[in-house]
Amino acid sequence: MVRKTPSGFSIISENLPYHITHGYEQCSSSASESPVAAPAIALPTSFSPEKYAQPYIDFMTTNPTVFHAVAAFAKQLADAGYEYVSERTIWKVKLGGKYYTTRNNSSIIAFAIGKDYKAGNGVGIVAGHVDALTAKLKPVSKLAAKSGFVQLAVAPYAGGLNSTWWDRDLGIGGRVLLKDKDGKIQEKLVKLDWPIARIPTLAPHFGAAANPPFNKETQMVPIIGLDNSDITGAASPSIDLPPGSFATTQPEALVKAIGTALDVQDYSSIVNWELELFDIQPAQLGGIDKEFIFAGRIDDKLCCFAAIEGLLASPDDASPGIVKMVACFDDEEIGSYLRQGARSNFTSSVIERIVEATSGSSGPNLVNSTLANSFLISSDVIHAVNPNFLNAYLQNHSPRLNVGVAVSADPNGHMTTDSVSTALLSRVAEKSGSTLQVFQIRNDSRSGGTIGPMTSSKLGVRAIDAGIPQLSMHSIRATTGSLDPGLGVKLFKGFFDYYEEIDKEFQ
Template identity: 35%
Template structure:
């Protein structure tokens, strides 16, 4: 009686009649296809970079494969023209630089700087929490996240673990448990009838504690025989007294070590859902950590795309710096408040310093380099939101897939000035790169970036830019497929063309 004749017929009809696109839609699809390959590379990078440590490791491996020499900050540097180098700090910050073939002490640095961190939850030093039969993991909020978006997500952990080796030494190893092991469940509407009228309210201390297992599933005795030999259950400093055994066993399995070998860790909570390209016309990237792995990726690929022949004729140093801890103020050795850029400039000038110069002249050359340098502060920007248009300044509404955004703020929350924005506008005009402009409304607060920090500390000319995105600081953000390519092209052309463009004169100089 209930034969699916109509449904079958409908299905057959749909299959036999291909969708008819009008000309403009076909054009959109054709135009978007040229950006998909780069966008897919970006989503692959996102999936491999669940923490700043993983992002830095990803870039380190690529830089080595492209001929960049790995430097140590604990050793002396021997820097040569027409060579490429990189170093890392804290495993979460990386600086890569290519020395122009015609570089001389005192010449400038063409810098593009971004940051590797994003808002998330950090596993607490003592994370062992229990409540009404559940084992939970105590976490601390990091940065200004849209924390409500973390409810009812399939979560896991990633980061670095300090492991004791068989020879008694210690090693920092990266870890990423890819299966969903954590969840922050929301409260059923039946128990909170006013949630849709009064808003979703939560307390970050009490309501953001992910569950990892039930109390009944906790192992009575560890399966790891070596643990009993190396861990004293009464030792308040041992991992087993601070964290649930089930979490430690998952980490030890992933790392290939015993639970007793785990000394400490820096772990972040992250989503297990991979980044994806979506929208009916494949225009959008749905992904975690667009802010700010999006601009970190564009900056590094832009540097890697510079041809060796171009570098041979370059007079400046081309430099990408990816800092950590921007989301919490940048005040760390690996953050933008640290003198990393100045340290790099000093060490490069020292290495390139001619023996014919007098020793006291070195500081003069370092000052010259700072004055001759330029910085792009690359951090994602706010795209116009279709459902909240009134939250945007009417004449400054960046759109997805329309190119990078120059960010302005009269109160210096961004470091952009007329001359520095002209540099970007001119490069984009000469190379056919779409570009947009943004500022907030007068009655709206404005976020900030590492741009004002660096420009204010060293007097380096700075412009703030970034690709547009929606849902900034959500666990799942949205950016444009085409903008990945546009962002890369802008950074690449900046590296290739800025030195020759840098001829803006002022009567006040």
């Protein structure tokens, strides 16, 4: 390992932990210390990361589904003066303007065009994903009562319905399509945030039958009510539904609950819906000194929250010659192959429209020079070190909570990080007073993936994977630090503030 010094590079011991701030620097430690010794902390600034903890907690509790999260971001942007532009119209965006657009109402891109921007200049992008592991209602979610229980037909989304979903209080939310009296289709959000559903475990007293593996199709079916009419002879009152209507394929009690929540009198006006289960336990502070945040769906609403906040916190006179952009995608957990995913043309089409509108013309030469001058921070959550499983982590690559964003590296292309992108983000960290940590998976472990490689390869932009650490990734309930949302905001704000200046060092 080498260390950059004023007089050049010097060798440092390979068993010392390090962090990234401006180049690789040695942390003070001794060879006998733990392999996850603390990285050096950047000098404090006037920025207060703790002020973002409660807003993040409120955001997570209020917006359990991807549709709710995107709607909340859209409102936040609109309240901050960002103008909505529809993909279905011709854009007339202007220098100094601030805009956002959505796709499928489950992905959102926001951008601020600098007052001094010239077509061909770069775009500073922070991108993440807003979808999370869940269980989605099947197209026909109505099931016949079984031994007195009313159940709900659901399917796992990505790694949903894993072992952490047993015996949790589950609500139901998402979007509902309604036909109004004029025959127009309206989209409304619904959130039934009381404990409606539960996936009950089998008591250990039953022996082998209570031990995994379990069949997700037959043994993890949520219960949502009781119907003992087969033994009592007293049938539950039913609602009158036109044959063939969508509502006839769904549990009647659920149709009633949705109708009540949305003030729907005519259940036949429900054209369709996309609903999912979610853990209703609110996000909250935890720990003896409230240094943790416990919440569901941290992956990756955490980084998207910080990116939006960082964009809004960046002043107009900082990097006025670039476009500042945040992209929050759906479908990352299932490969990003859909039109609202990161593999789609969503990002490239937005950039092409900006170039065309600000230059009066467009074409491969201008668009490609824009992309070559751009930079992407692919921000997905990173594995924080777990003190009970230190042997699972690579020495010197074990991010801690409440320290800072972690750069994620992988030599096999699962991450988009390289030496140039690391050096550039290190300069951002230096100028913004942030600390960068570093993560890489062990050689004997399986690496995950992010939107970074697919997005950077499609666009051709320089890119890095850097995200906020969390514990218990892909659990129904996870943990991050109470300072971590704000530390993410701090770095992303710094990126938007200083990218134009720093990029000149890398010409």
